[in-house]
Amino acid sequence: MGNRNSYNSEKRSIWGWIQYVTGFYKNPPYIEDRLREADVRSAMYLTVSIIGMEIWLLIRYVNKYVVTGMCETVGEFFHYTYSYWILLLASLILFIYSVLYMRGKLNYMKRFSRPIIFLFFSLGIYFGISTSLNDFSKGRMITCFLSMIMYVTFIFVVRPYISLLLMAVSGVGFILICNNFAFDREGNRVVMGSGDLVNYITFFLSLTVLTLTIYFQRYGDAQKAYKLETAAITDALTGAPNMTDLSNKSEEYIRKSLAENTNPVFLIFNIVNFQTYNDRFGYSGGNKLLKNMSVIIRNGFYGDPFARQLADKFIVLTNKEDYVERVERIRENFKNAFASETYLDIKVGSYRPANSEVEPRHAVDRARYAMGLMKNREDVLIAEYDDALRRNYELRQHILNNLDTAIKEGYIKAYYQPVVDARTGLLCGCEALARWIDPELGFLSPGQFIPILEESRQIHKLDRKVYENVISNMRESLNNNVPVLPASLNFSRLDFELMDAVEELEKLVNKYNISKKLLHVEITESALTENEEGLQKAVDTLHEKGYEVWLDDFGSGYSSMNVLKDFDFDMLKIDMVFLKNFSGNQNSRRIIKAIINLANELGMQTLTEGVETGEAVDFLREAGCDRLQGYFYGKPQTYEEILEKINDGTYKLA
C-alpha cells in the first residue's frame, strides 16, 4: 500500500514544495479516479445549463433570421448558427457520457474522461473566441468568451501546471487574436483599450486562483478519503492488507480463476511456537518476526490476494498451480531467516472454494480447522480441508450450534452399562454414559461430541444434564417401587473449572431427594495431572459430602502411580487396554494381577472395564477383581431396557 509517489505533506523540502504547488507528482490511481470523477460530476451539471441556454439562443435566432425572412433556406440558417449547433451537440454528448460515467456504466471508457472533457473545453473556447471576436469588432462586450472560459475551467480542474498553462494560452491568445484580427465596418483594426485590458487581466487572474483553489480542495479531499480507505484495509503492524481487503478481492478473484479453469485455494499460514519466540525476544522482537513473515509470504505469492488475519496468522488466496512448492519455499526462506531459532516453523491449512460466493471468513475457518488437526504432525506441512474433514467440521458446527437445544429437548440422554459383582455375577450397579440422539444426524456417541464440548469448554452443560437425567430416573424408580441401581457418573476435569460441580450434584440430590450412596463420581486418571490442588479439594469435598470417588481409566495415561500417591479413591477402574489381545499375553495377566494387589494394599476396590469374553471373566475372578463391566454383560442401554431386563430375569440383582 506504499504511497511513495503522491505528495507527502509532512516532509516538505523546497523542491517538494514547488512540486506540490505546481502539481508535478504522480498520484495513486485511487486519487486520480476521485479527481476525474469530480470533473465529470461538474460536467454533468454544467452541460445541462449549456444545453438549455443553447436551445434558448437557437429559438431566438429562429425569430431573428427565419421569422424576419433574413434566411430563406434551412442551409442559410445553419450557416449563421452552426457554432451553436456544434456546441449543443457536444454538450449533449458530454452530458450523456457524464451520466453514464456517474452511474458506473463505463468500465473501460472511464479513462477517456479527460480527453473528452478537453475536447469539449477546446470547442467551448473556440466558440467563445469566434463569437466574442465578432462582438469585439462591433465594439460590443466580450462576455461570451469570458463566460465560456469560466464554464469550461470548472469542468476541467486539473493539475496546477496544466491549469496555469491553459489559462495563459487562452487569456493571452484571445488578446492577440482580438488585437490582430478584429476590424470594424470600415476595415480599421480594433484594439482593446487599456482600461478594459486591466479588467480582463483581473478576471483571468481571479479565475486562475479559483481553479487552483478548487483543485487543492478536491485533491485534499481525495487524499483524505484515500488515507481512510488505506487504513481500513491495512494491518497496522505489518503493513500487509487485512481481511477486509482480502474479502473485497476474493469474489472477483475466485470467479476469474474458475472461469480460467484454475483452482483457487485459500491458504492459512501459522507460525509454530510463535509464543516461545515472543517470550524470548519480547513484543518488539515478535513484531519484527511478523513483519518478516509478511514479506516472505507476500513475495512467495506475489500479486495474489493476501492478508494478515490475526496474531501470527496470514492468509493467501491463490490460483497458482505450484502452490505446494511455493509454500515449501516460503518455509525454507522462513527457516533460513530465523536459522538460530530452530523451534520455529510454519504450518499451513488449505481450503478450496467451490464457487465465488464462498465467504472468505468461512473458508479461512475451515482451512484453520484442517491446520489445527495436523498441529502435532511433524510430517505434514499443508493440511487440506477435504471431504472427511468437511464431515468432521460440519458435525462439529452442528454440535456447537445445537447443544443448548439438545439439552432442552432431551436429545441428550443417559445410557446405562451394567456392572456386575465378579464373585457372584449379579448386577450391582451401572455406569451412566451420555448419548446424543439427534433428529438430524441420528445416534451420536460420546467419542464424537465429548472432545468437541471439552475443547469449546461447554462439557459442564452436558454433564449437568446427564446427572439430572440419572438422578430423575432414580426418583422415578423409587416412586414406582422398582429396584434402584447405583450409578457412576463421569466427571470431566473441566466440570470443576466451569461450574461448581459438587454443588450442582448436591442440588440435584436434594431436589430429587435420593441417597448419596447411589451415586459415584468417576474422575479419569488423565484429568488429575493438571490443576491438582483444585481437584484434590474437590475430591475431598465429595468424600465429605458422602459420595464415593472412583478413579477411571487407570493405566491408560502416564501418571497412574503419582495419582495413587496423592489422591484417595474408593474404587480403581482398570482401563480396558489391559484386556486388548489379552489371550496370548502373559504380561497383561501379570500386570492386572499386580494392579489389583496394589489397589487392595491401598484400601481400594477394583473394577475392570472392557470385559468381553468368558476367559477374561474367569481370569479376573481368579485374580481377585471385585467388579466387572463390559460387553460380555451388556452394552450401554436405555433406562427402560435395563428395567425390562431386570424384570425378565436377564439381570439378577445383587
Ligand code: C2E
Ligand atoms: P469411559 O468412561 O471409559 O466409558 C467406557 C467406554 O467403553 C464406553 O464408551 C463404553 O461403551 C465402552 N465399553 C464398555 N464396555 C466395553 C467393551 O466390552 N468393549 C469395548 N470395546 N468398549 C466397551 P462410550 O460410551 O462411547 O464413552 C466413551 C467415553 O466418553 C467414556 O469413556 C467417557 O470418558 C466419555 N463419556 C461418556 N459419557 C460421558 C459423560 O456423560 N460425561 C463425560 N464427561 N464423559 C463421558
Ligand code: CA
Ligand atoms: Ca467412565
Ligand code: CA
Ligand atoms: Ca473408563
